[in-house]
Amino acid sequence: MQELLTISPSELKFQFELSKQISSSLRLYNQTSEYVAFKVKTTSPKKYCVRPNTGVVQPNGSIEVTVTMQSQKEAPPDMICKDKFLIQSVIVEELMSHEKLSPELFQREPGRDVREAKLRVMYVQPPQPPSPVAESAEEGLSPKTPVKDGVDRSSLTSIGNDYHGSVKDSAYLQAKLQEMKTTLLSLTEERNDARSQKQRVEEELVKLKNRAGTNCSASPTGRAGFSFFTLLLVAIVAFLIGLFMK
Numbered sequence: 001m002q003e004l005l006t007i008s009p010s011e012l013k014f015q016f017e018l019s020k021q022i023s024s025s026l027r028l029y030n031q032t033s034e035y036v037a038f039k040v041k042t043t044s045p046k047k048y049c050v051r052p053n054t055g056v057v058q059p060n061g062s063i064e065v066t067v068t069m070q071s072q073k074e075a076p077p078d079m080i081c082k083d084k085f086l087i088q089s090v091i092v093e094e095l096m097s098h099e100k101l102s103p104e105l106f107q108r109e110p111g112r113d114v115r116e117a118k119l120r121v122m123y124v125q126p127p128q129p130p131s132p133v134a135e136s137a138e139e140g141l142s143p144k145t146p147v148k149d150g151v152d153r154s155s156l157t158s159i160g161n162d163y164h165g166s167v168k169d170s171a172y173l174q175a176k177l178q179e180m181k182t183t184l185l186s187l188t189e190e191r192n193d194a195r196s197q198k199q200r201v202e203e204e205l206v207k208l209k210n211r212a213g214t215n216c217s218a219s220p221t222g223r224a225g226f227s228f229f230t231l232l233l234v235a236i237v238a239f240l241i242g243l244f245m246k
Contacts, residue, residue: 006029007027012119013123015124028064034059035059040087042086049067081121089115209230
């Protein structure tokens with residue numbers, strides 16, 4: 001027996017998400033030369049909104065029906081839905097308005113051929129967003145070098161991480177090298193200053209010795225004073241030299 005309406009798809013699929021209204025569409029095809037009235041029923045009328053839920057399909061025409069599922073607070077166990085839809089169809093004599101499509105029109109009576117088709121409901125998971133790791137790996141590649149199928153993206157990510165780690169280590173070593181150069185330069189300057197001060201002290205010591213020698217030769221009593229004075233100067237110079245050479 002030829003069906004009055006062909007329904008596509010054969011089942012209603014909803015990409016289930018909590019707390020969100022979700023819509024699914026189906027199309028009714030009239031492959032006969034008659035006007036065919038239809039009515040959509042469901043086992044959960046408070047859960048779904050059908051637009052239009054009744055109407056007439058012209059000969060060799062079609063009509064789209066949108067089914068909207070109200071937002072749900074929890075998902076069913078194992079994402080299995082037991083809801084069903086029933087689509088009734090019957091031949092009418094003309095293109096009737098919605099007001100004339102009474103419920104009695106779809107009741108089975110002698111001489112009235114009411115066809116019925118059942119649709120089950122399926123919940124499917126929404127498409128998952130792309131992995132951020134995969135995106136970062138692709139962004140790190142040159143646009144002129146597309147990634148071919150079969151390439152291990154995790155390897156690309158590891159290479160990128162190693163590269164960035166090497167750059168950071170190189171920058172750290174360069175900073176440390178510059179710090180060591182600055183310290184060495186400062187120590188060199190301090191050593192040169194100590195040598196200069198030591199040279200000046202030695203020159204002053206020579207001058208003092210010369211002056212002391214002149215005074216001792218001029219005075220017979222200056223030998224004892226020269227010995228004490230010389231010892232004092234030698235002690236001071238030794239202390240200064242030890243201080244500068246540390």
